[in-house]
Structures are given as C-alpha cells and as structure tokens.
Amino acid sequence: METCGRVIINTGNGKGKTTAALGTAFRTLGHGGRVCVIQFLKGQGQYGERVMAGKTENLDWFICGKGFVFKKDNIDEDREVARQGFEIAREKVLSDQYDLIILDEITYLPLYDFLDVTEIVKLIQNKPKRLSLILTGRDAVPELIAVADTVTVMEPLKHAYENGIKAQKGIEF
Amino acid sequence: METCGRVIINTGNGKGKTTAALGTAFRTLGHGGRVCVIQFLKGQGQYGERVMAGKTENLDWFICGKGFVFKKDNIDEDREVARQGFEIAREKVLSDQYDLIILDEITYLPLYDFLDVTEIVKLIQNKPKRLSLILTGRDAVPELIAVADTVTVMEPLKHAYENGIKAQKGIEF
Numbered sequence: 001m002e003t004c005g006r007v008i009i010n011t012g013n014g015k016g017k018t019t020a021a022l023g024t025a026f027r028t029l030g031h032g033g034r035v036c037v038i039q040f041l042k043g044q045g046q047y048g049e050r051v052m053a054g055k056t057e058n059l060d061w062f063i064c065g066k067g068f069v070f071k072k073d074n075i076d077e078d079r080e081v082a083r084q085g086f087e088i089a090r091e092k093v094l095s096d097q098y099d100l101i102i103l104d105e106i107t108y109l110p111l112y113d114f115l116d117v118t119e120i121v122k123l124i125q126n127k128p129k130r131l132s133l134i135l136t137g138r139d140a141v142p143e144l145i146a147v148a149d150t151v152t153v154m155e156p157l158k159h160a161y162e163n164g165i166k167a168q169k170g171i172e173f
Numbered sequence: 174m175e176t177c178g179r180v181i182i183n184t185g186n187g188k189g190k191t192t193a194a195l196g197t198a199f200r201t202l203g204h205g206g207r208v209c210v211i212q213f214l215k216g217q218g219q220y221g222e223r224v225m226a227g228k229t230e231n232l233d234w235f236i237c238g239k240g241f242v243f244k245k246d247n248i249d250e251d252r253e254v255a256r257q258g259f260e261i262a263r264e265k266v267l268s269d270q271y272d273l274i275i276l277d278e279i280t281y282l283p284l285y286d287f288l289d290v291t292e293i294v295k296l297i298q299n300k301p302k303r304l305s306l307i308l309t310g311r312d313a314v315p316e317l318i319a320v321a322d323t324v325t326v327m328e329p330l331k332h333a334y335e336n337g338i339k340a341q342k343g344i345e346f
Contacts, residue, residue: 006344010189014325019196020189026199028343030221048203099343132344149338151331152187158324165322170201170272171179171305
C-alpha cells in the first residue's frame, strides 16, 4: 500500500475508541496492508478481537499489560510491563514492516507516569512515512494532541452501564 | 452466543462511527457470533472492509445505497433504494439468524424523509432478544436515541481534512 501515514487519536470517555481502531485495521487489511496492534494495560483475557486476530493474516498482536491499574500496590511491576510494551512499540514502529500500528490505551502511560510523553512524541516524529498510527485511551495529553492530524473524542450520551446493563461478550470484550 | 441483545448508536460529526461498529463486528465474530452489515446510502466502491468481508466467515454484507445524497435530482430513486434496503434490514432482523446487525448510516433515512422513524423504532422493538443492533450516522433523531441503551457521540477535535489531508485508502475507506 502506498500511502502517506497518519497520526490519529481516539480519546474521550465514551465507547468506540478501541473498536474504531480495530475497524480501521479491518479496512487496512482489506487493502492488503499489514497491521500491528499493541495493547497496553489490558491484561490477558478472552477478548473476541484477539481470537479473530489469531485467525487473520497480516495482523500481529501484542498484549503488554496486566489488566487496568486500579491498585497502587504493584505499580512498579505495572510500570515495568508498560515500558517493555513501549520497547516493542518502538521496534515495530521503526521496523517499517507495517502500514498501520494501533497503540491501544497508550494515553495512560504518561498519565500514570509510566513513561514520559516526550518519548511517545519522539517515536511518532521518527515513524516511517507510510506508517499510520492510531493511539487510543482517555484523557490524551496536549503533547499527543499536538502531533496528531486527527483527534476524535468519543463522548457518552447514554451508556448501558448506567442502566445496570453489564459488559457483554461480543460487544464490550 | 447466548447474550441479551443491545441497541447501540454511534453518532456525531467525528470519525469512528462506522469503524467502531466494524470493530465490534470483529469482536462478535471472534466469539463465534454471526454478523450482518447493511449499508445505507454509501454506494459501490472499493472500501477495504468490503474486501475483508468477502473473506470472512459468518459475516454477511449488503450495500443498499447509490452514494451519498447531495443532489436533489434523483431523490425518488434514492428513496426507493433506501426503502429496499430497509426491507432487507427488516428481514434480517426478524430472521433470528444473527447475533449482531449493523445498520450503517441508517440515521439519514428519517432525516432525508426516506422513511418514517417510527418504522425503525418498531423494528428495534420487535427484534429477537439475543440480537444486538448498532445504528450509525450523524444527527440521530431523539426517537432513535430514546430506544437505544448506549449512545456515543463522536466529536472531531482535530480533523485531517481541515488541514488539507485527503481521505486515504486503508484509513477512511
């Protein structure tokens, strides 16, 4: 695929940040492009998209998290896992093997002080020209917004969870 | 898949309405669910997701549009195509063959006066219990918002097009 790569951020408190990135992956794959997904923070688990990824050609998938960080007791371990994930991201970005790389939940790394945002900005600035990046996660910091060409804020107008409906197989995971 | 179906709307002027629905399709397929996508308004064209759909099991895809409606001269023909699309949607929804049906760009049907919104509402209310629906498109009318359990508004904070970057293969189509 000959394209000029983009830098896209999906942020906000609503649904659709990760799924919109996955839908774009589906689109890129359809045009014969190669896609890599690196998931920060989300731990192991039976996400439907991971099952599909295992069956899909030209799609590489890395899980670099231990689950969302709510407790402070393992923070050093969480930081270490996140930093290892970022090293994988750096290697994949600079490899020039991909048309699209999704850095899922990466916005949390600077928020949790796992990584200085300048390291992410530097990597974005050094990416191969053809490579598009999609960064997802809440509360993207201004330094990330500044280097993106497209930023979408997913805002919840109505959310099932508020009505007591639980996260559901096939929809939320 | 045994689930209790949801009614989700992705609306707003930002990116990600259709791609978030496609990402959810990817998720549902991963869990072994069956998915149907019905695209209103969007005409024929080399969308990457359509190429992928042709290669993907348990995913049915219907194109029920002639391209976005900008000119008024063929409005009767556009209305007829949209109404035929809605008949397919009705048949697929009531067939109880699917876990997820995506009604892509359906919000425009009542906006353009192609279909009374009460017909869409009635279909949603009569859907099989296990079936989840995702409706996409700008300016979802209040009658649709009312019957959804989850509504996300995709808002553009920064949009590449404004900076002169054109719609791009693998990303926007």
